[in-house]
Amino acid sequence: MTEKLFYADAYLRDAESVIRKVEVEDGKARILLEGTIFYPEGGGQPSDRGIIAGEGFRITVEKVEGKEEIWHGGRLEGRVPEPGESVRLFLDWKRRYENMKAHTGQHILSAVIKDLLDANTTGFQIFETYNKIEIDYPGELTWDTVLEVERRANEVVWRDLPVEVEVYGELPAELRKKLRKELSDKVKPPIRIVSIPGVDVIPCGGTHVRSTREVGVIKVVNFYRKSRKLWRIEFVCGNRALEYLDELLGDYWRSLDRMPNKNRPLTERVGELKAELETLKAQKDSLRRSLWDWKARALLETAEEIKGVRVVSYIEEAPLKDAQAFTVYLVDRNPNTVALVVGDNYAIFARNREAGRVSMRELLKDVLSTVGGGGGGSEVLARGGGFKVAPEEVLRLALEALKDRLGGTTSP
Numbered sequence: 001m002t003e004k005l006f007y008a009d010a011y012l013r014d015a016e017s018v019i020r021k022v023e024v025e026d027g028k029a030r031i032l033l034e035g036t037i038f039y040p041e042g043g044g045q046p047s048d049r050g051i052i053a054g055e056g057f058r059i060t061v062e063k064v065e066g067k068e069e070i071w072h073g074g075r076l077e078g079r080v081p082e083p084g085e086s087v088r089l090f091l092d093w094k095r096r097y098e099n100m101k102a103h104t105g106q107h108i109l110s111a112v113i114k115d116l117l118d119a120n121t122t123g124f125q126i127f128e129t130y131n132k133i134e135i136d137y138p139g140e141l142t143w144d145t146v147l148e149v150e151r152r153a154n155e156v157v158w159r160d161l162p163v164e165v166e167v168y169g170e171l172p173a174e175l176r177k178k179l180r181k182e183l184s185d186k187v188k189p190p191i192r193i194v195s196i197p198g199v200d201v202i203p204c205g206g207t208h209v210r211s212t213r214e215v216g217v218i219k220v221v222n223f224y225r226k227s228r229k230l231w232r233i234e235f236v237c238g239n240r241a242l243e244y245l246d247e248l249l250g251d252y253w254r255s256l257d258r259m260p261n262k263n264r265p266l267t268e269r270v271g272e273l274k275a276e277l278e279t280l281k282a283q284k285d286s287l288r289r290s291l292w293d294w295k296a297r298a299l300l301e302t303a304e305e306i307k308g309v310r311v312v313s314y315i316e317e318a319p320l321k322d323a324q325a326f327t328v329y330l331v332d333r334n335p336n337t338v339a340l341v342v343g344d345n346y347a348i349f350a351r352n353r354e355a356g357r358v359s360m361r362e363l364l365k366d367v368l369s370t371v372g373g374g375g376g377g378s379e380v381l382a383r384g385g386g387f388k389v390a391p392e393e394v395l396r397l398a399l400e401a402l403k404d405r406l407g408g409t410t411s412p
């Protein structure tokens with residue numbers, strides 16, 4: 001069993017220890033220590049990082065895990081260490097201290113949420129840049145409620161209350177009644193109770209700051225419904241709160257800087273841009289419609305008359321999606337019209353519903369049997385691509401096939 005020095009003193013940044021076991025593979029080492037200041041991942045708090053240094057070797061600790069036996073994994077430099085050797089442990093204190101602030105901030109936030117909304121915290125996770133909790137609350141959470149929670153939580157922070165830790169073999173009945181959440185059967189003694197007088201009493205295996213003031217600030221940055229009964233609340237504490245807000249503000253100012261009108265607030269500028277975009281879109285649609293009308297008129301003037309059907313055929317330069325939109329527009333508005341349109345590796349065959357009885361799908365099959373590729377469609381619209389020959393050749397073959405089919409259907 002590894003002695004948990006981080007429980008005796010969460011503020012220990014370095015210590016001495018002795019190696020119990022060593023595993024080395026591909027330049028990575030896993031070390032079991034007699035005692036450790038490295039917190040192993042658990043209860044939403046990530047594992048610590050730091051350095052384990054010995055005579056002639058050094059391990060950059062990246063992952064710490066285990067409950068009774070605590071293993072420290074990371075990159076090994078120098079010779080392979082041996083069991084029984086003495087080592088010095090150095091914690092990445094900046095990171096750990098922020099984790100302690102975040103963890104204590106979570107206790108406060110969860111206590112206020114229990115008090116104000118009678119909602120239990122069912123999940124908690126500390127990330128590199130923010131933290132999240134999950135609360136069991138069937139009602140509708142609003143920004144106003146969340147901000148009230150935040151206001152009360154920060155009052156607790158600024159009251160400079162002690163964060164006390166006591167370990168019990170068996171929990172006294174009096175204390176059990178004060179717990180924020182009923183004790184799960186999974187929790188076996190010794191039971192570590194973390195309390196903030198008058199605010200919160202909860203069993204917890206994490207590391208915390210000594211006073212609520214050290215949390216600095218609790219800022220909720222986002223919340224959303226996760227499922228019918230669960231809400232997620234994202235928040236930041238300590239220096240990470242500053243870093244988070246600096247980044248957010250940076251994004252705000254950079255965005256505002258890129259606006260044609262740089263006056264605050266950003267929401268008004270975004271609203272203006274959106275309105276402008278909608279006007280431009282309406283203008284674009286109307287311009288496109290008149291362009292299509294001219295294009296249709298020009299194409300119909302040069303259309304070929306085959307067995308009483310007007311056939312428009314041409315090579316298109318536009319991409320497939322635009323070409324199809326126009327082709328459908330053309331045949332829908334012009335009775336007795338068939339359009340054969342071939343572009344860069346695509347073909348669109350379309351006809352007015354009343355025009356002839358030739359199936360566009362069958363016509364495409366005729367063409368594909370010679371030029372290869374694939375495609376499909378309906379009686380009135382078919383689309384193909386992946387041809388082995390040039391567009392001009394596809395168009396010529398399509399016209400020929402259409403003539404055959406029209407001839408076939410009209411001759412007795």
Ligand SMILES: [Zn+2]
Pocket residue numbers: 103104107194204205206207208
């Ligand atoms: Zn805790």
